[in-house]
Amino acid sequence: MNEMIQTQHLCFAYGQFEAFSEAPTPARMVLQDISLSIERGSFTAVLGHNGCGKSTLAKHFNAILLPSGGKVYVDGIDTAMEDKIFDVRQRVGMVFQNPDNQIVATIVEEDVAFGPENLGIPRKELRSRVDEALEAVGMTDYKDKAPHQLSGGQKQRVAIAGIIAMRPDCIVLDEPTAMLDPRGRREVIATIRRLNREHGITVVLITHYMDEAAQADRVLVFDDGKPILDGTAREVFSHVSILKQVGLDVPQTTELLYQLQKSGVQTPHDVLRVDECAEAVARLFQNAGVPRGAARRVDTAETRPETPHQNKGAAPAIQTVHLTHTYGAGTSLAKNAIEDVNLSIEKGALVGVIGHTGSGKSTLISHLNGLLKPTKGEIYIDGENLWQNPKDIRRFRFKVGLVFQYPEYQLFEETVYKDISFGPRNMGLNESEIDEAVREAARFVGIADELLDASPFELSGGQKRRVAIAGVIAMHPDILILDEPTAGLDPKGRDKILRQIKEYHAERGNTILLISHSMEDVAKFADRVLVMNQAQVAMYDTTENVFQHAREIEQMGLSIPQITKVFHRLAEQGWPVRPGVFTVESAKREILNALSRGGR
Amino acid sequence: MLKDITIGQYFTGHSFLHRLDPRMKIILTMAFVVLLFCASNPLGLLVGVLLLIAAFAVSKVPAKMILKSLKPIIPIILFTAVLNMFFVSGDPVFSWKFLTITKQGLFTALTMTVRILCLIAGTSLLTYTTTPIELTDGLERLMKPLHKLHFPVHELAMMMTIALRFIPTLIEETDKIMNAQKSRGADMDSGGLVQKAKALVPILIPLFVSAFRRADELALAMECRCYRGGEGRTRLRKLRMQSRDFAALLIVAACYAAVICLNLFAANPLHLL
Numbered sequence: 093m094n095e096m097i098q099t100q101h102l103c104f105a106y107g108q109f110e111a112f113s114e115a116p117t118p119a120r121m122v123l124q125d126i127s128l129s130i131e132r133g134s135f136t137a138v139l140g141h142n143g144c145g146k147s148t149l150a151k152h153f154n155a156i157l158l159p160s161g162g163k164v165y166v167d168g169i170d171t172a173m174e175d176k177i178f179d180v181r182q183r184v185g186m187v188f189q190n191p192d193n194q195i196v197a198t199i200v201e202e203d204v205a206f207g208p209e210n211l212g213i214p215r216k217e218l219r220s221r222v223d224e225a226l227e228a229v230g231m232t233d234y235k236d237k238a239p240h241q242l243s244g245g246q247k248q249r250v251a252i253a254g255i256i257a258m259r260p261d262c263i264v265l266d267e268p269t270a271m272l273d274p275r276g277r278r279e280v281i282a283t284i285r286r287l288n289r290e291h292g293i294t295v296v297l298i299t300h301y302m303d304e305a306a307q308a309d310r311v312l313v314f315d316d317g318k319p320i321l322d323g324t325a326r327e328v329f330s331h332v333s334i335l336k337q338v339g340l341d342v343p344q345t346t347e348l349l350y351q352l353q354k355s356g357v358q359t360p361h362d363v364l365r366v367d368e369c370a371e372a373v374a375r376l377f378q379n380a381g382v383p384r385g386a387a388r389r390v391d392t393a394e395t396r397p398e399t400p401h402q403n404k405g406a407a408p409a410i411q412t413v414h415l416t417h418t419y420g421a422g423t424s425l426a427k428n429a430i431e432d433v434n435l436s437i438e439k440g441a442l443v444g445v446i447g448h449t450g451s452g453k454s455t456l457i458s459h460l461n462g463l464l465k466p467t468k469g470e471i472y473i474d475g476e477n478l479w480q481n482p483k484d485i486r487r488f489r490f491k492v493g494l495v496f497q498y499p500e501y502q503l504f505e506e507t508v509y510k511d512i513s514f515g516p517r518n519m520g521l522n523e524s525e526i527d528e529a530v531r532e533a534a535r536f537v538g539i540a541d542e543l544l545d546a547s548p549f550e551l552s553g554g555q556k557r558r559v560a561i562a563g564v565i566a567m568h569p570d571i572l573i574l575d576e577p578t579a580g581l582d583p584k585g586r587d588k589i590l591r592q593i594k595e596y597h598a599e600r601g602n603t604i605l606l607i608s609h610s611m612e613d614v615a616k617f618a619d620r621v622l623v624m625n626q627a628q629v630a631m632y633d634t635t636e637n638v639f640q641h642a643r644e645i646e647q648m649g650l651s652i653p654q655i656t657k658v659f660h661r662l663a664e665q666g667w668p669v670r671p672g673v674f675t676v677e678s679a680k681r682e683i684l685n686a687l688s689r690g691g692r
Numbered sequence: 693m694l695k696d697i698t699i700g701q702y703f704t705g706h707s708f709l710h711r712l713d714p715r716m717k718i719i720l721t722m723a724f725v726v727l728l729f730c731a732s733n734p735l736g737l738l739v740g741v742l743l744l745i746a747a748f749a750v751s752k753v754p755a756k757m758i759l760k761s762l763k764p765i766i767p768i769i770l771f772t773a774v775l776n777m778f779f780v781s782g783d784p785v786f787s788w789k790f791l792t793i794t795k796q797g798l799f800t801a802l803t804m805t806v807r808i809l810c811l812i813a814g815t816s817l818l819t820y821t822t823t824p825i826e827l828t829d830g831l832e833r834l835m836k837p838l839h840k841l842h843f844p845v846h847e848l849a850m851m852m853t854i855a856l857r858f859i860p861t862l863i864e865e866t867d868k869i870m871n872a873q874k875s876r877g878a879d880m881d882s883g884g885l886v887q888k889a890k891a892l893v894p895i896l897i898p899l900f901v902s903a904f905r906r907a908d909e910l911a912l913a914m915e916c917r918c919y920r921g922g923e924g925r926t927r928l929r930k931l932r933m934q935s936r937d938f939a940a941l942l943i944v945a946a947c948y949a950a951v952i953c954l955n956l957f958a959a960n961p962l963h964l965l
Contacts, residue, residue: 156915181915185916188912190909192906193906198853201928202928205928206914207917208926209925210918212924212925215930219928240864254917458871461875463871463875486879489874489877493875494875495875496872501865501868502873502876504893504894504901514873514877515876549901563876
């Protein structure tokens, strides 16, 4: 028997079996007649926008949900058989999005033991299973730690170890990296791949990240409760237009070649990796007879991105002078979260802020509206010293709007309208001003009028996020700071929010700081990029200049857009292209330009 | 920083007391409390006091922490001492109008004060030298026989563990929500009591919502890991009594013997007065 999981005409609708609901709500089919099988030992990625039914499908694989129609077999066992339920769950383990909410015990190794303890494994074997599982995810050194002492990626690896210790044949992971930083993502994906390759565990990975899906043997694309594409990553990603239709992304490399093709250039369409893409473009150049210079090393010396150079005259929107913040000052654990930061951000700039976790970027932004008080140094907002009069600090909270990560978790009012009005009300505006501010903010984030009277808790994830952002925009801040506004959203939701922020910026012309782990987002969005590293500002310059220093950025543990990698390669091979290209759009233009210079 | 908070009042260390089996520590602490009240002879009580001082010396818990734990009960001690002083009948040593202080009264007040102080210091020592997790573990195992009486021992222990696990997470979350609402201009420091209580609403509601969401997700994750209650569960960690546990037991037993002997055979020094 080669099938790990098999579904036959699987249908599912929520609300069907709810005995307590008086009037049965019309059941919406979440899964529609799905017949597929997952091969033993395979690595399958499942893609699809939020609400397409992929998580619901995953919950059928370990009998958390039972089919409304059709059958699901796990290792030949029908999941609907009640007495076999723990056999099914032992065989198919599941890892969820939020690493915090799956760890039960207060010590890492005890948490890993939780599953096998439930299975009643004798103590002697428990010990060896726990040790093996921790070894498999590379967390042996942390076995005595408490979960809250670990990073997100480490917690997620502990959660995986907790599943491995049950010796499952298959692991289903439901967006395991959505809440992690790039380093955590890399750790988790590397762990998953190793488990698949070395331990022969079947993997089903649900994800919104195309680069993760590209590593799988097989990619399934879901839309509206059924699979619409099924094949190798290469095959699936070649259907660029279908993927875009269902609100998904494709890797930048694939997108570039697709765009070139649309402009009438013959290109291969099943390109995924950076080296393949660079090769394909190089071949184009060669065929077109583009003159090629000598191979060179791009990067380093050329244009050293510089830190503060301000336009004289107008006071910058934000200025920090020798800004230092020390946590735990006076104790042996004292640590500078930011150290001697001198920064000056022009009015009206749209700045992308990047830096890995712990680089000091969160500490920096918490200073800008006075949530944290500097240990040393000063902050000037619009030329005014923030801490001139500590009693007056609330005034700056309205001037500098700060949207935290996962802002939807701060919603609390009965209606969307009331929640958005919380800020303006605190400012002491009168009713008509409040009304105007709320409606305008709602418009900016695309929340329709009829939603204003709804409870914020009834909205979808993306809507909640936008309401929370509106709550800050409604205060009419001169400076808007957004910490990871797209974290955990699907590609469609991601693009929508970014587009709205960009429109808001265009209309208002205020200063915006966007903190993001996604280099693609920053590249698409920002005019200038601020790179934080080791408690200091490493670079602050135009986006193009910053991305020319791809290598340095990578050395800081950050990633760079795929396109930039491709162009670095091409430039190093001596092709006449600028290495700082960072969007698909400009990449296409650059290539077409170069091609037109070709002899043939 | 918030991440480094400790729960309860555990004092990190590796002393003899820290390494004792939590079950033994719980039993011995209870035995110590009983001992305090058994000792009718003040010399017996002195044995108890000496045992406690020795235990504190071994544990290396600083004296400052002991005093801190005793501070909140000072009013209670004063109250009981005064009551005992005036209302125990016997040979008067001092009298003024209707108030009479007797020799017996003074004696009872003194022994009562010592007993209560020792009681609190002794039980604090248990929490100083035992992590909350060990304590939960020890209690679960000690109460296991109660399971036969349909007392939900495993469920209670599970609840304790999960509570301990999520306290740091929720504290961190509270901090985040507070910062977010402050950024929206929430004013939490000024105003009267009513105003301050009102200012908590924007923090408490999101916190509760999030706690319920977490509970929901955790329950799902536990189900996926085949959780089905305490029945048939094995445990990774086994508590095993070591020779040091029996040594501690012997010491306390010796103290008991001394107290009983003193009770039976030694004259009460009070009568010698």
